[in-house]
Amino acid sequence: xxxxxxxxxxxxxxxxxQALIGExxxxxxxxxxxxxxGLECLDDGSTVRLDSFNNGCELVLTTDSHVITPAFxxxxxxGRLAVAGTVNDLTVMGAKPLALTxxxxxxxGFPLKEFEEIIKTMDKTAAEVGVPIITGDTKTVEKTAxxxxxxxxxxxxxxxxxxxxxxxxxGDKILVTGTIGDHGISLMAHREGFDFDTDLASDSxxxxxxxxxxxxxxxxxxxxxxxxxxxPTRGGLANALNEMAAKSGAGILIEEDWIPFKxxxxxxxxxxxxxxxxxxxxxxxxxxxxxxxxxxxxxxLRQHPYGRDAAVIGEVTPDKKEVVLRNRFGGMRFxxxxxxxxxxxxx
Amino acid sequence: xxxxxxxxxxxxxxxxxQALIGExxxxxxxxxxxxxxGLECLDDGSTVRLDSFNNGCELVLTTDSHVITPAFxxxxxxGRLAVAGTVNDLTVMGAKPLALTxxxxxxxGFPLKEFEEIIKTMDKTAAEVGVPIITGDTKTVEKTAxxxxxxxxxxxxxxxxxxxxxxxxxGDKILVTGTIGDHGISLMAHREGFDFDTDLASDSxxxxxxxxxxxxxxxxxxxxxxxxxxxPTRGGLANALNEMAAKSGAGILIEEDWIPFKxxxxxxxxxxxxxxxxxxxxxxxxxxxxxxxxxxxxxxLRQHPYGRDAAVIGEVTPDKKEVVLRNRFGGMRFxxxxxxxxxxxxx
Numbered sequence: 001x002x003x004x005x006x007x008x009x010x011x012x013x014x015x016x017x018q019a020l021i022g023e024x025x026x027x028x029x030x031x032x033x034x035x036x037x038g039l040e041c042l043d044d045g046s047t048v049r050l051d052s053f054n055n056g057c058e059l060v061l062t063t064d065s066h067v068i069t070p071a072f073x074x075x076x077x078x079g080r081l082a083v084a085g086t087v088n089d090l091t092v093m094g095a096k097p098l099a100l101t102x103x104x105x106x107x108x109g110f111p112l113k114e115f116e117e118i119i120k121t122m123d124k125t126a127a128e129v130g131v132p133i134i135t136g137d138t139k140t141v142e143k144t145a146x147x148x149x150x151x152x153x154x155x156x157x158x159x160x161x162x163x164x165x166x167x168x169x170x171g172d173k174i175l176v177t178g179t180i181g182d183h184g185i186s187l188m189a190h191r192e193g194f195d196f197d198t199d200l201a202s203d204s205x206x207x208x209x210x211x212x213x214x215x216x217x218x219x220x221x222x223x224x225x226x227x228x229x230x231x232p233t234r235g236g237l238a239n240a241l242n243e244m245a246a247k248s249g250a251g252i253l254i255e256e257d258w259i260p261f262k263x264x265x266x267x268x269x270x271x272x273x274x275x276x277x278x279x280x281x282x283x284x285x286x287x288x289x290x291x292x293x294x295x296x297x298x299x300x301l302r303q304h305p306y307g308r309d310a311a312v313i314g315e316v317t318p319d320k321k322e323v324v325l326r327n328r329f330g331g332m333r334f335x336x337x338x339x340x341x342x343x344x345x346x347x
Numbered sequence: 348x349x350x351x352x353x354x355x356x357x358x359x360x361x362x363x364x365q366a367l368i369g370e371x372x373x374x375x376x377x378x379x380x381x382x383x384x385g386l387e388c389l390d391d392g393s394t395v396r397l398d399s400f401n402n403g404c405e406l407v408l409t410t411d412s413h414v415i416t417p418a419f420x421x422x423x424x425x426g427r428l429a430v431a432g433t434v435n436d437l438t439v440m441g442a443k444p445l446a447l448t449x450x451x452x453x454x455x456g457f458p459l460k461e462f463e464e465i466i467k468t469m470d471k472t473a474a475e476v477g478v479p480i481i482t483g484d485t486k487t488v489e490k491t492a493x494x495x496x497x498x499x500x501x502x503x504x505x506x507x508x509x510x511x512x513x514x515x516x517x518g519d520k521i522l523v524t525g526t527i528g529d530h531g532i533s534l535m536a537h538r539e540g541f542d543f544d545t546d547l548a549s550d551s552x553x554x555x556x557x558x559x560x561x562x563x564x565x566x567x568x569x570x571x572x573x574x575x576x577x578x579p580t581r582g583g584l585a586n587a588l589n590e591m592a593a594k595s596g597a598g599i600l601i602e603e604d605w606i607p608f609k610x611x612x613x614x615x616x617x618x619x620x621x622x623x624x625x626x627x628x629x630x631x632x633x634x635x636x637x638x639x640x641x642x643x644x645x646x647x648l649r650q651h652p653y654g655r656d657a658a659v660i661g662e663v664t665p666d667k668k669e670v671v672l673r674n675r676f677g678g679m680r681f682x683x684x685x686x687x688x689x690x691x692x693x694x
Contacts, residue, residue, distance in 0.1 A: 006457040011487030031479040034446040046481035063448035099381045101410035110353040132378040134393035140358030147492040154501035
């Protein structure tokens with residue numbers, strides 16, 4: 001680690017954050033596993049195995065803080081982001097959400113009306129997937145100490161077959177559940193006062209009901225059709241694909257033309273020189289699917305409003321841990337692990 | 348609610364916070380229970396009941412954010428506070444800690460060396476009770492947006508007999524596991540540069556091993572000897588006793604002379620006009636014990652280093668929800684619900 005203080009990149013979801021986690025957190029936590037997936041897996045959550053479960057079930061535990069600013073943005077607010085983010089972390093682990101926590105840290109002077117609106121939004125978002133919010137914590141700090149509300153949510157789920165981000169095998173198809181880059185770009189546009197197209201809004205959404213039917217799919221040999229799953233939040237699709245490839249020990253070839261983008265996202269990225277693959281999404285999943293089952297998975301996804309734009313975007317290759325993007329003319333480029341999300345504090 | 352913005356008292360553990368939670372959070376969360384103890388109980392955590400448990404077991408989920416400043420204080424730091432705080436919330440619910448989460452929010456410029464020291468302290472504190480830290484989250488924000496590191500921990504535990512804070516019955520003895528006021532007063536002294544006695548340090552400690560043996564105690568009729576439990580953090584002993592009395596529908600009579608105080612805490616409180624009963628503790632529990640069992644409980648507590656100063660401080664009365672303090676001359680005064688902890692940001 002070059003500098004001796006924390007920089008913004010240390011929390012931006014890319015390779016600088018990976019280094020911090022590896023060199024400081026994983027090195028110093030000695031007891032970090034309570035089931036088949038522990039902290040060292042750096043998956044979207046970890047599992048807890050109980051003696052009382054003789055059916056192979058495991059609990060899944062996950063947590064996320066949200067420091068987005070401003071707390072209100074087109075269509076919704078930080079409350080939706082927090083609940084959806086934690087539901088999605090459980091979802092991409094293949095776990096049914098059982099319960100959420102809600103810890104708020106609020107600077108003095110924050111309007112009570114906005115506070116109540118955030119709480120109402122959390123309630124509504126949780127209701128979409130039927131998960132109760134059962135415990136919480138409220139802290140306040142001086143307005144000179146913190147610029148906006150912070151939410152932390154933890155989630156408890158249960159699964160009989162955890163989905164890891166390391167399960168990709170050559171030949172698997174790579175799917176996304178919808179358009180890429182909406183959240184980060186809409187936030188940036190809102191924050192900077194850009195006036196793009198009207199269809200540009202955060203995609204923040206809780207995905208459990210969208211993904212649940214996929215978890216039951218089995219091949220004729222009885223193996224799960226879904227081989228790996230991840231939500232492409234901080235560091236965007238580029239980071240999610242690289243993590244999945246590296247952990248699976250495989251390569252991924254993505255067809256640029258197959259990635260669904262909203263026109264406004266493409267236009268904004270071109271104008272501002274941003275790579276939409278590095279921008280955070282908050283209501284999307286990247287899914288590895290056993291070859292031959294992609295059409296079945298797509299048709300299930302497209303029946304749900306959050307999966308209408310689902311698409312196959314590429315496949316897993318035997319190349320070692322590389323993510324390659326092929327454009328329509330056959331040109332190839334590596335998709336690198338980004339240093340972090342190019343737009344700070346969007347989640 | 349009089350003002351229309353958040354004030355520091357909204358997060359200070361007293362009656363202003365109770366109003367915020369009641370009028371905004373509980374009112375707007377519609378689905379808030381997954382077991383026998385839900386959010387509306389406002390206990391130290393809530394429970395999750397699973398179909399797979401046919402032995403009456405429940406999971407316990409709890410969460411806490413720590414915004415203490417400075418992050419380092421005599422003997423230890425925010426890392427110990429966070430782990431101990433969450434372990435203790437599980438402990439006073441009667442739940443064995445199974446796993447913790449660790450979410451950090453760090454301002455840019457925070458020294459990496461201090462960050463590592465905090466992580467090491469979390470590891471050491473968790474090791475005292477053998478609980479793994481299995482999942483986490485790292486966020487960074489601009490240094491103008493946040494003044495110091497914030498930690499959030501959530502905890503998952505399991506119990507076959509949850510201990511509620513509402514279980515007091517007239518005649519029960521009220522015990523504390525050690526001296527009162529140490530954490531808040533030591534923090535304030537450190538922060539303000541006062542030079543009190545050398546024995547003044549935070550009491551922050553994980554209490555599971557201290558409390559675990561008590562949970563097995565049964566009366567000859569087979570009832571739990573421990574009837575209620577709470578950790579007197581924000582709002583101090585005054586708040587904890589009032590919550591226990593109100594929820595139990597009973598009164599509590601405390602003998603002032605029986606409350607163990609360190610001399611330095613008494614001296615500081617006298618000098619500064621602070622009520623030590625309203626000051627936060629971070630390594631203590633208030634315990635309701637069935638009459639006749641208090642000596643047995645005391646002797647178990649005193650065998651553990653964290654329980655050496657354990658004492659009976661009073662008993663439960665049939666008076667409706669009142670907490671009364673009797674001094675050595677027989678004079679009585681009500682112990683009111685404090686507006687909040689008189690010393691902000693000590694936890």
